Amino acid sequence: MGHVIGVDVGGTFTDAVLIGDDGVMVSSKTPSTPPDYGEGVRNAIDLLAEQRQMSSFDLLQATDYVAHGTTSSLNALVMGNVPEVGFITTKGHRDSIYIMNVEGRYLGRPQHELQDVIQQDKPKAIVPRHLAREVTERIDRAGAIIVKLDEDEARQIIREILATGVRAIAVSLLWSFRNPVHEHRLRELIKEEDPGVFVAISSEISPRIREFARNSTTIMSTQIGPGLDHYLSELESKLRNHGLKGSLLVMQSSGGSIAADKAAASAITTIGGVLTGGVVGCVNMAQKLGHRNVIATDVGGTTFLAGLIVDGEPVRASQTIVNQFPVNVPTLRVEAIGSGGGAIAWIDKGGNLRVGPKSAQAVPGPACYGAGGTEPTNTDANLILGILPETGLLGGLKSLRKDLAAEAIRTRIAEPLGMTVEQAAAAIHAVQNAQTGDLLRKIVVESGYDPREFVVYAFGGAGPAHCAAYSAEVGVTEVVVPLGAVASAFSAFGLAVSDVVLVQEHSDPMPAPFDPVRVEANFVELEEKVRKALAEQGLSLDRVELHRELDMRYGLQMGEVITPVSGGKLDTSILEASVEEFERRYAQLYGAGSGFREAGIFGITFRVRGVGVLEVSPKFDDLEASVSEDASDAIATRRPVCLDGTKGFVETPIYDHSLLRTGHVIHGPAVIEVPTTSVVIRDGMKGQIDRFGNLHIETKTNVVSLPTQKRAAQ
Numbered sequence: 041m042g043h044v045i046g047v048d049v050g051g052t053f054t055d056a057v058l059i060g061d062d063g064v065m066v067s068s069k070t071p072s073t074p075p076d077y078g079e080g081v082r083n084a085i086d087l088l089a090e091q092r093q094m095s096s097f098d099l100l101q102a103t104d105y106v107a108h109g110t111t112s113s114l115n116a117l118v119m120g121n122v123p124e125v126g127f128i129t130t131k132g133h134r135d136s137i138y139i140m141n142v143e144g145r146y147l148g149r150p151q152h153e154l155q156d157v158i159q160q161d162k163p164k165a166i167v168p169r170h171l172a173r174e175v176t177e178r179i180d181r182a183g184a185i186i187v188k189l190d191e192d193e194a195r196q197i198i199r200e201i202l203a204t205g206v207r208a209i210a211v212s213l214l215w216s217f218r219n220p221v222h223e224h225r226l227r228e229l230i231k232e233e234d235p236g237v238f239v240a241i242s243s244e245i246s247p248r249i250r251e252f253a254r255n256s257t258t259i260m261s262t263q264i265g266p267g268l269d270h271y272l273s274e275l276e277s278k279l280r281n282h283g284l285k286g287s288l289l290v291m292q293s294s295g296g297s298i299a300a301d302k303a304a305a306s307a308i309t310t311i312g313g314v315l316t317g318g319v320v321g322c323v324n325m326a327q328k329l330g331h332r333n334v335i336a337t338d339v340g341g342t343t344f345l346a347g348l349i350v351d352g353e354p355v356r357a358s359q360t361i362v363n364q365f366p367v368n369v370p371t372l373r374v375e376a377i378g379s380g381g382g383a384i385a386w387i388d389k390g391g392n393l394r395v396g397p398k399s400a401q402a403v404p405g406p407a408c409y410g411a412g413g414t415e416p417t418n419t420d421a422n423l424i425l426g427i428l429p430e431t432g433l434l435g436g437l438k439s440l441r442k443d444l445a446a447e448a449i450r451t452r453i454a455e456p457l458g459m460t461v462e463q464a465a466a467a468i469h470a471v472q473n474a475q476t477g478d479l480l481r482k483i484v485v486e487s488g489y490d491p492r493e494f495v496v497y498a499f500g501g502a503g504p505a506h507c508a509a510y511s512a513e514v515g516v517t518e519v520v521v522p523l524g525a526v527a528s529a530f531s532a533f534g535l536a537v538s539d540v541v542l543v544q545e546h547s548d549p550m551p552a553p554f555d556p557v558r559v560e561a562n563f564v565e566l567e568e569k570v571r572k573a574l575a576e577q578g579l580s581l582d583r584v585e586l587h588r589e590l591d592m593r594y595g596l597q598m599g600e601v602i603t604p605v606s607g608g609k610l611d612t613s614i615l616e617a618s619v620e621e622f623e624r625r626y627a628q629l630y631g632a633g634s635g636f637r638e639a640g641i642f643g644i645t646f647r648v649r650g651v652g653v654l655e656v657s658p659k660f661d662d663l664e665a666s667v668s669e670d671a672s673d674a675i676a677t678r679r680p681v682c683l684d685g686t687k688g689f690v691e692t693p694i695y696d697h698s699l700l701r702t703g704h705v706i707h708g709p710a711v712i713e714v715p716t717t718s719v720v721i722r723d724g725m726k727g728q729i730d731r732f733g734n735l736h737i738e739t740k741t742n743v744v745s746l747p748t749q750k751r752a753a754q
Contacts (some may be wrong), residue, residue: 042104042286044656046186048317048529049077049085049110052341052382052402053501055529056084057536058092061102063659064656066091067529069716070502072402076273079299082282100283105579105654107535108300109291111342112271113264114311117362120164120705122263126201126209127167128194128226131174131216131249137166137259138366140306141252148361163364166259171206173197175213175226183218198226198233210262212242212255217546220244238266238304245308246368248569248645249547251549253359253366260367261308271303276300287579289540293322295354296541296651299577308369309543315374319347319354321534322497325522326352328660328732333494335516337502338531344400344476345378346483346493347372356488358591358602358645370647371544375483379475379500381419384404385453385468385674393453395471407448410441414454416464418472418502420445424465426681426689427711427718433651466685477513484514488628491515497522499530504719508708512722512739513553519737522721523697524660529716531656540577540652544569545645552592552619552641556610562646563588563605570650581652589647594623595640601625602647661734666701671729674699676713683709683722690723704729 041061048055049072057067068087073080082096085106089099100106126135144162146154153160178187201209206464209230210564216223220243227239239262246257276288289297291313293324303310322336326349327736334349348355359366359375378397382405385395395418400406404413408420422428423445430442446461452465484491490512498507504521511519544566550558567586574584588607591600603622606614619641676696680689690709697714705728706712708721714734721727724740 041655042102042537043099045085045088045103045106046317046532046534046538047081047106047108048532048535049080049108049112049393050340050342051111051115051399053083053117053381054080055532056081056088057526057529058088058099059536059656059658060092064658065524065526065533065658067526067532067716069529071405074401074403076734078109078278079377081108081275082278095281098280101285102286102436103286105287105289106279106284107289107291107297107538108275109309109313109317109531109535110271113268113307114589116264116267117260117311120363120718120740122207122208123266124168124171124204125259125262126204126206126484127172127255127259128175128197128201128209128211129172129255130178130214131176133279133321134172134174137172137253137255138169139252143252143366144364146490147364147658149364164257165324165397166365171201171204171637174200177222179213179215179219179220179222183215185219185221188350189222190386191225191229194226194229195233198230202234202237207236208238208240208260208262208266210240210242212251212258214251216241216243217247217249217254222638225377235382237562238262238269239307240265241626245306247369247546249549253368256365257368259306260362260365261306262694263305264311266510268307268310272303291317291535291538292541293369294541294543294649295372297535298540298753299579300611302577308367311362311367311369312371312374314517315345316347316372317374317375317534317538318345318499319349319534320498320538321526321530322347323349323352323354324534324537327495329520329730329734331495333489335491335494335496337476337480337496337498337503337507337510338500339476339498339506340380340381340500340531341382341502342378342401343376344479345374345376346479347374348483348487348489350487350489356602358600358647359525370649373487375479377475377479379418379479380474381417381422381498383418383472384415385417385421385449385471386415387456391457393457393467393471395468395475406445407646408437408440408445410444414448416445416448416468418468420448421468422505422718423503424449424461425469425681425683426679426692427720429718431711433716435605462682462689463645463685466682473509474514476506477510480510480514480516488630494515495520501717504714504717506719506720508722508725508737508739511737515738519739521735521737523700523712523714523719523735524733530681537658538603539654540574540579540581542570542650542652543647544573544650545647547645548643550643552615552643553612554615555641555653556615559590559605559615559643559646560610563610563648566646566648567650570648574650574652577652579652579654582655583653585651585653587651590618590643591645591651592619592641592643594626595642600644631735660732662731663702663729665731666729669703669705671695671700671704671706674704681709681711683720687723700729700733702729702731702733
C-alpha cells in the first residue's frame with residue numbers, strides 16, 4: 041500500500057497525519073483558512089511533504105487516498121448559514137415541520153432551559169412556509185398506493201418553487217419508506233423542469249418511520265448538499281492538479297469514510313464526521329494498549345469533544361440533534377461543547393464567569409496570537425498561568441504575546457470581578473476544567489456506566505493541558521496522552537486509519553416474537569444495497585464486513601435501543617436471543633427492572649452497517665528504554681506555573697518531550713512541552729512513558745460514588 045493521509049479541518053487549526061508506505065507516521069498542524077478551508081488542507085500536506093523530504097506533488101502521487109474530515113457542514117447548519125430550499129410533502133402534512141411533533145420545545149435543550157418553561161420556544165422554521173408545498177398523493181402504511189400522484193399539480197408546484205430562485209428541493213412523502221415510487225417520480229419531474237437542481241428524497245436519506253424526523257433530516261441534507269458538493273469538487277480538483285492520483289474520502293458520523301463524489305448525495309451523514317475521527321483513532325490505540333473501556337476526549341481550538349468506547353467498540357446512536365431538530369443519522373455517540381482553547385471567557389448578567397461556547401476561532405484567534413483578537417480565551421489564560429511557553433506554539437512558528445493576553449483578561453474579566461490578572465486566569469482555567477468534567481460525567485453516566493471503570497485518552501491542541509484535571513473531576517484514575525508523532529493531530533490519525541463505512545436502513549415495525557422469514561428478508565435486501573454501494577466507491581478493499589442491527593422498544597414507549605442481530609440464516613431462537621439482548625441493554629441504560637415486557641416488544645428499524653476494510657498499518661516504534669525512572673535529564677528549564685488557584689505560582693520543571701524515554705517517571709507538578717501542545721501533570725499525580733512514547737498519568741481523585749443507572753421514562 042502507498043501513503044495514506046488524514047486531514048482534520050477544525051475551526052481554528054487544520055491537522056494532518058501521514059502514514060507512509062513504510063508505516064512511519066508524521067503529523068502537521070497549521071491555522072485553518074476560512075472561508076477557503078482547502079488552502080489550509082494544502083498547507084498541512086505541504087508540511088507533511090517537508091518532513092518526508094519530498095515535494096508535495098511526489099507525495100500526493102504516491103498517496104492511495106486522502107481521508108478528510110470537516111466541520112463546515114455542521115457549522116453551516118448550527119449557525120444557519122445555509123441557502124433556502126424547497127420542500128414537497130403529502131397533502132395535509134406540510135405543517136408537521138412547524139408543529140414539530142411537540143418536540144421542538146425540548147429537543148437538544150440543557151436541563152436548566154427545560155425547567156424554564158416560560159422562556160421555552162420553538163426554533164426558527166427550518167423552511168419558510170411559502171417554500172413548503174403539498175402535493176396530492178397517498179401511500180398507506182403497507183406501501184399500497186391509495187391516491188395516485190397528481191403529476192400536473194406536481195409540475196405546477198415545482199415551477200412555482202423554482203421561480204423563487206431556489207436551487208435545491210427536498211421531497212418527503214408519507215410512508216415513502218414503505219414504497220418510494222412517488223418520491224422517485226417527483227425527482228424525475230423536478231429534473232425535467234431543471235436538470236441542475238439539487239434533489240434529496242427521504243426514502244434514500246432517511247427511510248424511517250415518524251415523519252417529522254424524516255422530514256427534518258431530508259431538509260437539512262438538502263440544505264448542505266450543494267455547498268458540500270462544491271467544496272469537495274474544488275478541493276479534489278486542486279489536489280489532483282497538485283499530483284493526487286488516489287481517492288479523496290470524506291469522514292462520516294458513522295465512524296467511516298465515503299468517496300467524496302458520493303458524499304453530497306447523503307450530505308447529512310458527514311455532519312459529525314470530524315468529531316468521530318478521534319474516537320476511531322482511540323479504538324486503534326486501545327487495541328495496542330489493551331484498554332477495553334475508554335473515554336475519548338479532544339480539546340481543540342473551538343470545541344471539547346467526548347466519545348465512549350465500551351468493551352473495545354465505540355458507543356453508537358441512531359439519531360442526533362441539530363438546532364432542536366432531530367437528524368436520523370447512524371453515528372458514533374460524540375458529545376460536544378464550545379469549550380476549546382479558543383473558547384472566550386465572559387461575564388454573564390449575574391456577574392458569573394463563563395467560558396464559551398463562543399470561540400475566537402482561527403480568525404482573529406486568541407488575543408495572545410496578535411492577530412487582532414481582543415477577547416480573553418482559555419489559551420490566553422494558559423499562557424498567563426505559565427502552562428504555555430512564551431516562546432510560542434508549533435515549535436516557535438506561532439508566536440504568543442503575553443502582554444496582549446494579560447490586557448484582554450484584565451479589561452474583560454479581572455477588573456470587573458475585582459481580581460488580579462493571574463487570579464482571573466486561574467479562574468478561567470478552573471471553569472474550563474469543571475465544565476469539561478461535567479460533560480464527561482453526563483456522557484458516561486447517561487450511557488449507564490461508571491467513569492471509574494474507564495481510561496481517558498486526551499488529545500487535541502489543548503487536551504493534554506487540561507486532561508488530568510477533568511479526568512480527576514469524574515473519578516478516572518488513568519489518563520493516556522499520545523505523545524508520539526500524532527500528539528495533537530490525533531483526530532487526523534483516526535481519519536487516516538478509518539475504514540469505509542456505509543449504512544443502509546429502513547423501518548418495518550413488527551411485534552415480537554419476530555417472523556424469521558420477514559426479518560431475514562429485510563436484512564438480505566439491505567445487505568445487497570450495502571455491497572452494491574461499497575463496490576461503487578472505487579476503492580480496493582481488503583474485505584467487507586456486514587453488521588446487522590435492529591432498533592427495538594417496549595410498547596407504549598418511544599425510545600429505541602440499537603440491538604445487534606446475528607448474521608446468516610435466522611431462526612426463532614436467534615431472534616429471541618436478540619430480544620433478550622435488547623432487554624439487557626435497556627436495563628443497562630435505565631436501571632435493572634425498568635423494562636416491562638408485558639407491554640410488548642417491537643422491532644422498528646432494520647439497519648446494516650457495511651465496513652469496507654482498508655488495511656493501514658501505522659508503525660508504533662518501540663521507544664528507547666531509559667536507564668532508570670529518573671527523568672531529570674529531560675528537564676529543559678523551570679518557570680513559575682499556576683496549576684491550582686489556591687496555591688498560586690510554583691516553580692515547576694518543564695520537560696522536553698523529545699528527551700523522554702520508555703520508563704521515565706515524572707512527578708507533578710510538571711509541564712511537558714511538545715511542539716504542538718503542553719501536557720500538565722498536577723501536584724500529587726504521576727506520569728510514566730510507555731514503550732510507544734505515550735504518557736500515562738495516574739490521577740489523584742476525591743470523587744464520591746456516582747450513580748450508574750437512570751430511572752426509565754414513565
